[in-house]
Amino acid sequence: MTVNAETHAGGNTWRHLPAAQQPDWPDQEALRDVIAELESYPPLVFAGECDQLRERLGAVARGEAFLLQGGDCAEAFDAVSAEHIRNKLKTLLQMGAVLTYAGSVPVVKVGRIAGQYSKPRSKPTETRDGVTLPTYRGDSVNGFEFTEAARIPDPQRLKRMYHASAATLNLVRAFTTGGYADLRQVHAWNQDFVKSSPSGQRYEALAREIDRAMNFMNACGVDPEEFRTVEFYSSHEALVLDYESALTRVDSRTGKLYDVSGHMLWIGERTRQLDHAHIEFASRIRNPIGVKLGPTTTAEDALTLIERLDPEREPGRLTFITRMGADKIRDKLPELVDKVTASGAQVAWICDPMHGNTFEAASGHKTRRFDDVLDEVKGFFEVHKGLGTHPGGIHVELTGDDVTECVGGGDEIFVDDLHQRYETACDPRLNRSQSLDLAFLVAEMYRDQ
Ligand SMILES: O=C[C@H](O)[C@H](O)COP(=O)(O)O
Numbered sequence: 001m002t003v004n005a006e007t008h009a010g011g012n013t014w015r016h017l018p019a020a021q022q023p024d025w026p027d028q029e030a031l032r033d034v035i036a037e038l039e040s041y042p043p044l045v046f047a048g049e050c051d052q053l054r055e056r057l058g059a060v061a062r063g064e065a066f067l068l069q070g071g072d073c074a075e076a077f078d079a080v081s082a083e084h085i086r087n088k089l090k091t092l093l094q095m096g097a098v099l100t101y102a103g104s105v106p107v108v109k110v111g112r113i114a115g116q117y118s119k120p121r122s123k124p125t126e127t128r129d130g131v132t133l134p135t136y137r138g139d140s141v142n143g144f145e146f147t148e149a150a151r152i153p154d155p156q157r158l159k160r161m162y163h164a165s166a167a168t169l170n171l172v173r174a175f176t177t178g179g180y181a182d183l184r185q186v187h188a189w190n191q192d193f194v195k196s197s198p199s200g201q202r203y204e205a206l207a208r209e210i211d212r213a214m215n216f217m218n219a220c221g222v223d224p225e226e227f228r229t230v231e232f233y234s235s236h237e238a239l240v241l242d243y244e245s246a247l248t249r250v251d252s253r254t255g256k257l258y259d260v261s262g263h264m265l266w267i268g269e270r271t272r273q274l275d276h277a278h279i280e281f282a283s284r285i286r287n288p289i290g291v292k293l294g295p296t297t298t299a300e301d302a303l304t305l306i307e308r309l310d311p312e313r314e315p316g317r318l319t320f321i322t323r324m325g326a327d328k329i330r331d332k333l334p335e336l337v338d339k340v341t342a343s344g345a346q347v348a349w350i351c352d353p354m355h356g357n358t359f360e361a362a363s364g365h366k367t368r369r370f371d372d373v374l375d376e377v378k379g380f381f382e383v384h385k386g387l388g389t390h391p392g393g394i395h396v397e398l399t400g401d402d403v404t405e406c407v408g409g410g411d412e413i414f415v416d417d418l419h420q421r422y423e424t425a426c427d428p429r430l431n432r433s434q435s436l437d438l439a440f441l442v443a444e445m446y447r448d449q
């Protein structure tokens, strides 16, 4: 990787276009200094890894693999601890094992992790007890605390985002390649969990089957490397373009631009305007790109996005992450999938069953019903089955901690429980038990389709 003038030319073409949801940095000089410093930092991920993920996502687009993408709505600097990261990873590994074994499909594992620090918001301000302050926009921008000082955007936070991402990714790499993710550990990932929860018990039974299958293969003399380590990739929403372009580098092998802040970047529902800065930025980098598609997306929008982001029609380059809402998916998704398929493009279709199903409980907590989440995934599978296309994966907000943020699930959480462990900095996440429940149900859907 090299940094040179060309880097910043190619990675900066978005600058003359309107960019939604950018922080209102009060001190532009401080911002410039931070950008210059970030430009000198080493890459967090390597271009070759991004290429490898693009190949894996190509298999998803061709119908040969399933994408599991998940993690926090908003990562927080004070949650960069071994315990939080291990719990999240463990949950994703358990979900991956369930989907691979019960769904009989290769699973591409991608975290909303090591960079998910910036949030687009519905409103610029928030009012509590008559006091109005700027909204919290993620730890990369301002503080969660409801005080005037905390809510002022501070560009120094972009450097903290880089360092928090680096520390997280370092631990993730150690966990996934250093023995912890060895399939022989399928039971160990469940140890602290099994007795207390129905999904933990169900998982334990599946882990016993995996063990038997592995013992059988060992006895036959098969002991592949794939059982010892796990390929795990990082992703986040490419929202704050000053950060993302400062982390964009020319790959010395190919001369192409890569945003080395994460393996996969996605453009959110609020920033996917076709002629605005985020799509322009994404069009310039070689990383695999996701775009969130909400219920107002037209087939023409989807086709123009393909034109802008995947002109070569390369499977794996572009992933459409639909987030319609359980009540709209059966209505809105068919036309998009149908017209995109008819155009000859091979995108991966992924279901985000979270963002179209948020509501406010009487207690004031932002929450989601597990049943709505499940129903949106069901609708997603039904639509793809009807059209003969591939339901490529799920994109979920989850945590490995036993929080009470979404209602329902096998180990049911009620609206009155929400206050007990409501810890999210932004949207409500599935807890570990709800995440495992979902993995089992999705594996059944996959097998049945
Ligand atoms: O994570 C997604 C968005 O940032 C979030 O849903 C916006 O939430 P808000 O409507 O509270 O701003």
Ligand SMILES: C=C(OP(=O)(O)O)C(=O)O
Residues within 6 Å of the ligand: 073, 120, 237, 267, 268, 269, 270, 292, 323, 355, 427
């Ligand atoms: C902001 C998010 O989603 P969307 O852009 O789909 O609203 C998110 O994934 O946290």
Ligand SMILES: [Mn+2]
Residues within 6 Å of the ligand: 073, 074, 355, 397, 426, 427
């Ligand atoms: Mn969210």
